[in-house]
Amino acid sequence: MENKTKPGEKGFAFVLLGFGIFVLVSAVDMYRQSPSVSSYGAMPLFLGILLTVFSLIIIVQNFRKESAISGKRFSEQASVALRHLFSKDVTVMILLLLLYSIALFLGAGFTVATSIYLLVGNELPDEEELSEKCSLYSAGYGVCAFGI
């Protein structure tokens, strides 16, 4: 087992714990409405417990490991973790896909939206070109959506 966690790995385990607790609370609510082991709330309740327990185990396991960002302030840790997770390339890729989906949703049309996506997306921009490409892309979609 590795003895170091990646930046943000410990925090992500807490996010999963939050999800587990959320499922558990919702499931308890369902189970209260129909309290029986064969009811529609039984399996979600079991899953909520599993999610919470597994997340806690991972938190405990992570607690024993060192972190690359331990000792820093929380805001610094969060920023390093976010940068580790969403590097500029990945953020641009997600943003492009989001804009593409929004353009399709707003009725820009598949042919037009896809052409623009391919035009901009075929070469991932460098850091300097990032804002320029994103604005170009948004403007292209805006014009298309407005025109249609």
Place this chain on the structure above:
Amino acid sequence: MGNLEFMLLPFQQPILILLIALGVFLGIYIGAIPGLSATMAISLLVSFTFSWETNSALAIMMGIHCGVVYGGSRSAILLNIPGAPAAVATGLDGYPLAKKGLAGEAIGISTVSSVIGGYIGVIALAFGAPLISGLALKFSPRDYLLLAFMGLMLVGSLGTKSMVKGFLSAAIGVTLGMVGMDPLSGTPRFTYGNVYLMAGIDYITAMIGLFGVSEVLQQVLDRDAPVVKQKIDRIVPSFKTVVKYLPLSIRSSIVGVLVGALPGAGGDLSALITYDQAKRTVKNPEVPFGEGAIEGLVAPESANNATIGGAFIPMLTLGIPGDAVTAVMLGALTIHGLKPGPMLMTDTPHLFYFIVMSFIIANLFLLIFGLTGVKIFTKIVEIPKGILFPSIIILSVVGSYAINNSLYDIFWMLGFGVLGYVLKRYDYPVAPAVLGIILANLIETNYRRAIILDRTVPKMLLGFFTNPISHFLLAIIVMMFVTQSTKYKAFRDARAAKRSEKSS
């Protein structure tokens, strides 16, 4: 006689043979491109063949399945980057061979081994499935519940760094599978008043996001990796060479079939097991293992293709997918009207025998395409990622839209893509999550049926120890759990260390 007629169906409609050939051809090249896995290819294809006639859709999917599993070996040999997880073991000896300038020979022998493995897998499927299907009729809801857990546990524990992370991923998948109307009473769950969520989360959309989009995002991180140019010479192996390695090929194929037939264990595991087995059993290889031993290519390549046939046995007869790829295939078959489960052989025998014949034809084309077109192949592997990624994204968008003709699904796909990427970034496997979404319905309905039949939880639990089938399944689960525990692994490693000390 009837079964033979079903098997001859592709010959009555030559378009089906063409589709199988096209599938194999595409599969080889998709499988060879690092980052494009079989699961991703098939999950995208499912949405494209959604409105096709059943036989045509099955034909191309079977072709792609065979092609992708084999295709991974090519990039493993030439670039030392396994195109698919099943080709990880192939690279161990394939790449050293390529470095010695023997890439052609390595590709040739891996093609022939894959075809031999593929045919042994088909034979096992043709004869094994009807037998298992008969046995599966005796399964109670409790046994299905155990089987589903077994599948989740295996996918969750094998091939992952942390067993808990695998199980957590599986639990997330099953939870997502619960969203929507309860299958037995119709009560909405986790919908929070949103009408769109009432129908539940479409697992094809989830699959495309978790496997396709997340993979693109992951690959973006190393988009600057240099493209390696390769030179290829003679690739068809001599008859003498094939005969020499035939016993090892057959032996590895049988192991591949058995591993594939276990719910949750796929081609990657069978390839690694047989590689290890070959390393232990082959006494005097011409070249040591790891430095370009032909045996190190023959064993994993035979096994991973034999696994396809093996993995189809539990998927078709029990409705439990053997691995992530068969999980996607299970979804595809359901869309096309097949009901994988014990009644498959009774209700739709024509489709079963058509699948068997498709595999037979696909393996023939695998031999043809595998031994030819290697020069074109090297060009395809060199496609710049700047062109490759947007193309995959567009295929993913079209695929997720095509399922329900809903633009909302594109946003779901994007959400699952980001989720999958984050999970992968922190070493949480995504395959258990997908399997969980698919198996959620099976788990829940069988759990509730079992509870209704046995009335209480203690009685249901007691049933695990009184019914012989449940007994057997429970024993397998316990064994799996024990062999995956860290204590057992430490004990095994210590024993292996002692042995090697003694032998040295």
